[in-house]
Amino acid sequence: MIKVTTEISRLARGGRAVGRHTDGRVLFVAGGVPGDTVEAEVTLESERFLEAKVTKVLKASPHRVAPPCPHFETCGGCPWQNVSYSEQIAQKKSILKDTLVRGKAVTKDEGELFQEFIESPKEFRYRSRVTLQKRTNGQGTEIGYSRRESNEFVAIDDCLLAREELIPFAREVSTSSATKVRDRFQVAIDDNGKLSVGGAFTQVNFEQNQKLQSLVSDLISSHVRSRPEIVHWHFLDLYCGNGNLTFPVIEKVREEMPDKVMEATGVEQTEESILDARKNPRAQQCRFYAEDVEEWLVRQKSGPSGQVTKKGLPLDGVILLDPPRVGCTKGVMMKIARRKPSYIVYVSCDPATQARDLARMRETFSQMKVRYDVESIIGLDLFPQTDHIESVVTFRRKAN
Numbered sequence: 001m002i003k004v005t006t007e008i009s010r011l012a013r014g015g016r017a018v019g020r021h022t023d024g025r026v027l028f029v030a031g032g033v034p035g036d037t038v039e040a041e042v043t044l045e046s047e048r049f050l051e052a053k054v055t056k057v058l059k060a061s062p063h064r065v066a067p068p069c070p071h072f073e074t075c076g077g078c079p080w081q082n083v084s085y086s087e088q089i090a091q092k093k094s095i096l097k098d099t100l101v102r103g104k105a106v107t108k109d110e111g112e113l114f115q116e117f118i119e120s121p122k123e124f125r126y127r128s129r130v131t132l133q134k135r136t137n138g139q140g141t142e143i144g145y146s147r148r149e150s151n152e153f154v155a156i157d158d159c160l161l162a163r164e165e166l167i168p169f170a171r172e173v174s175t176s177s178a179t180k181v182r183d184r185f186q187v188a189i190d191d192n193g194k195l196s197v198g199g200a201f202t203q204v205n206f207e208q209n210q211k212l213q214s215l216v217s218d219l220i221s222s223h224v225r226s227r228p229e230i231v232h233w234h235f236l237d238l239y240c241g242n243g244n245l246t247f248p249v250i251e252k253v254r255e256e257m258p259d260k261v262m263e264a265t266g267v268e269q270t271e272e273s274i275l276d277a278r279k280n281p282r283a284q285q286c287r288f289y290a291e292d293v294e295e296w297l298v299r300q301k302s303g304p305s306g307q308v309t310k311k312g313l314p315l316d317g318v319i320l321l322d323p324p325r326v327g328c329t330k331g332v333m334m335k336i337a338r339r340k341p342s343y344i345v346y347v348s349c350d351p352a353t354q355a356r357d358l359a360r361m362r363e364t365f366s367q368m369k370v371r372y373d374v375e376s377i378i379g380l381d382l383f384p385q386t387d388h389i390e391s392v393v394t395f396r397r398k399a400n
């Protein structure tokens with residue numbers, strides 16, 4: 001086994017820390033903390049980089065903390081539990097900015113607009129939904145996770161990210177004859193404390209979800225307020241889930257600007273979520289479609305922007321998109337650009353796919369010769385202790 005010594009300069013996407021080998025190659029080090037000097041064992045070597053695992057901390061960084069979870073070493077789900085929370089935020093901020101600039105989603109100057117990364121009020125016990133596995137052997141049934149980047153089962157006693165009620169509930173249902181759970185199953189708790197097995201997508205960090213709802217509502221209502229000449233608005237929420245962001249947005253606009261008319265359309269492929277959205281008493285003047293976003297967009301003639309209402313009043317559109325980690329197809333980004341909405345809010349849980357998608361959208365804008373300004377870039381920590389980054393980037397159409 002080759003052993004190397006390196007200083008850790010930063011954290012990277014994928015959960016590892018970054019050092020440098022003596023020959024100049026990048027060294028991705030599992031278990032390193034920015035500011036550490038570590039001895040590490042090389043686990044993979046390629047022409048351009050090496051991967052390694054910390055074997056000894058030679059000089060501990062001031063940002064290094066003791067990971068509270070006993071499964072930290074084996075599970076791998078929270079790779080940054082050994083990094084202080086303030087440093088996790090600083091590193092996420094820098095990864096987000098770098099990914100958006102390098103991916104040509106924003107220019108270097110536009111990247112300077114990025115100031116705010118909203119911290120999570122809870123650093124642990126924030127997850128209201130977790131996916132677990134069960135294994136039965138001679139000793140009985142155990143629950144656990146898949147070790148990160150492998151299929152290896154890791155049995156757990158508890159998970160410090162999960163709300164207190166979830167793991168005891170998962171243990172109970174994993175052995176219950178009344179509730180038959182699969183080998184891989186999800187457990188969730190709702191805002192009323194009701195526990196359940198399975199279910200469609202819902203945001204997992206309640207407190208941060210409220211901040212996300214306020215943030216998106218504030219951004220969109222400020223935009224609507226800034227255009228006094230437009231009374232009629234159409235709000236299109238793509239990948240809308242159960243209307244988690246649709247309702248707070250239209251409510252804020254309607255409450256604060258009763259003179260405005262805002263209709264809303266939500267598109268989401270999971271039927272269960274759309275049924276939930278339609279049942280919501282807040283769903284007046286909203287249409288929800290259970291459909292693939294691209295297929296839905298293909299069926300539409302054009303966006304409302306630049307059109308007039310039946311009474312001849314100008315109409316404009318706002319598009320919010322909050323896709324899953326894989327991001328959007330090229331077709332979706334081109335279709336969004338072609339609708340020329342006056343405001344676009346892209347909420348993402350993966351800066352790399354967000355950067356790719358925004359770069360594609362901007363390319364379509366430039367072919368169409370329409371101009372947009374990046375208005376804001378905001379980070380939000382939905383998943384403390386992990387390398388996941390949530391971000392919100394907004395674009396505003398310039399008057400031609």
Ligand SMILES: C[S@@+](CC[C@H](N)C(=O)[O-])C[C@H]1O[C@@H](n2cnc3c(N)ncnc32)[C@H](O)[C@@H]1O
Binds near residue numbers: 241273
């Ligand atoms: C990150 S979630 C966002 C949900 C919602 N905006 C919220 O805040 O709860 C992404 C959603 O996109 C849906 N989805 C994934 N791929 C889709 C597609 N191709 N067309 C429509 N919806 C899709 C998923 O079911 C999921 O509900």
